[in-house]
Structures are given as C-alpha cells and as structure tokens.
Amino acid sequence: MDTASVSVIIPYSRVDLIETVLEKLSQQAYPADLIEIIIVGQPGKTVEEQWSPHTVNAASNMYPGQKRNQGARIARGDYLLFLDDDCEPAPDWVAQNVRELQDPQIGAVGGQIKGKSNTFFARCLDFSSFAFYQNSKRSEMQLCSASLGVRRQVYKEVGGFNETLRVCEDIDFCYRLVQHGYHTVYQPAIKVKHNHRRDSFKVLMAYSYFLGRESGLHVKLLYSRMNGRNRILTVARHPIIYALLLVPVSLSITILIIRVNVSEQPRVLLYAPFIFLARLAFHVGVLQWLLAKRNASEDSLAATQ
DSSP states (O other): OTTOOEEEEEEOOOTTTHHHHHHHHHTOSSOGGGEEEEEESOOOHHHHHHHOOEEEOOOTTSOHHHHHHHHHHHOOOSEEEEEOTTEEEOTTHHHHHHHHTTSTTEEEEEEEEEESOOSHHHHHHHHHHSGGGSSSOOEEOOOOTTEEEEEHHHHHHHTSOOTTOSSOHHHHHHHHHHHTTOEEEEEEEEEEEEOOOOOSHHHHHHHHHHHHHHHTTHHHHHTTTSOHHHHHHHHTOSHHHHHHHHHHHHHHHHHHHHHHHTTTOTTHHHHHHHHHHHHHHHHHHHHHHHHHHHHHHHHHHHHHO
16 A cells, blocks of 8 residues: 555645645655645745645636646546645545555545534534534545545546536536446545634525535536435426425435434534524525526527527
C-alpha cells in the first residue's frame, strides 16, 4: 500500500482556510514523497512559496466539478483524492483512502464529514445537509466530494465529473460508477473536519434553499431507475403534486436522519425541528426549480407556435 502514489486535488476559493488544510496534509502518516498536492484556483504567491503545491489557474466562477477535472488532468498519482478547501483531513486520511481503494470492486470511497464547530445551528446544518456522513457505520451509498477517493483509471473510465452541474456532481459521479459495476463506499475511518462556518438560522435556511434550487430534480431524473426514491420523485415532478408533498417528504427525511444518527449522537433529537425546517427549505428550492423549468418549457413551446 505504501508504494502507491496519491494526488490530492483541492478546488480552491477560500483564502483564509487553505493554509490550514495544507498544514494538515503535511502531517499525513503516509510517505510525503508519494503525495502530490494540486490546488485548482488562484491560491496566491504566499501559498505557492510556502507550500509549493502544483497549481492550476481557474476562474473563480468555475463549478467545483470543472475544477476537479482540471486538477485530475495533470495528476500523476495512482489514486485521486478530492478534498474541499474547508475540510481538514485527519493524519491518516490519505492512508485510509488508499487502504479502502485496494479493493478493485470499490469505485470510490468517501469519509466522515463532521463539522468543526459545535454551535447549535452549525450542528443543525451538519445533520440536515451531511446527515449520512456523521455515523461510524461503513456502508454503500452516494458520496460527498468534500472527501472522495477514486483510482485514477476508474475516474477516467467513467469520464470524471459532470462539468455542467453546479451542485450534485458528486452524486452524478457515484451513479455512473454504479452503472459501471463499481461500489461506492462510505468509510467512517476516513475523517475530515468540515469548517463550513454556517452557524446561524438564517444561513442554515438560505443554504438549504440554495441547494434545492440549484440541484432541483435534475440528477434524479437522469438516474430515475437507480432507486425507489428517484422513481417516486420523478413521478411527482409536477409542481402542484410536489407542493403537496413538501411537508411529508421533508418530515420523512428528517425521521430517517434521526434514525440513522440517534444511537451514536442522541443530541440530533434537539436539532430535529431545525433539520425539518432546513429540509423543507431545500424542497421549496426544488419546487422553485420545477416551476422555472415548467415556465421555460411553456415559453419555448409558445415561441414555436
């Protein structure tokens, strides 16, 4: 395992956080000469001089999937480890990724993404948006690209990330891996601290709505046959039907979040009302996406008549 080369690819936009992430990467329990660090963005002269990563200049308005693909194009490692610039990896983060990816049936591996802040609304966001990356049970699921590892040849096989997606490019990537016969595995031994700094009720709601509005049902419609939830949401995509389902769908996912986490973290019960509100805001955002899509279709139809 310790002879495998690794490329850590970081889409960069947060000036005040990147040096902490680079410092954590310098402390990895893995041979330093086998770790290549690639920053995709404009990290500035100070970062380049102090840490000497490979840098790929990228426009600030590029989507994360575009940045990850740019980094992967110059990567030389046997393994590509994608890491967000607000995620601080544990000392064995690289080693644990490589260990899990030794299994050729595993297409990608994700890790535990716990918030760095323990403030109330920061934890509400951890459970509302990253609920299934909090517990200590290894399982198969779609993964979050905040911490995601993949063998380079597998990444190339499925064509990398979808560059047209602003969000959910990681879910899209995982679905394609599954279609190619691979497993996508959540391994909680792979740990990062997520310094997302979203720690107020207003930010919780705005962020949740933003995710819903930007993602809509686009990826679920592309992969409607992947699971029962996608099939149900595909059937319910009419705005009126979806509006009627806002509360029951938000409530059902809140109950699932509690069930998955309560045995290890009973405080999730305290956060439950705000998890529900955040999920409701998310689905209101999805409804807005559906309405916009419907209006665009009607305008297009009218223009052809």
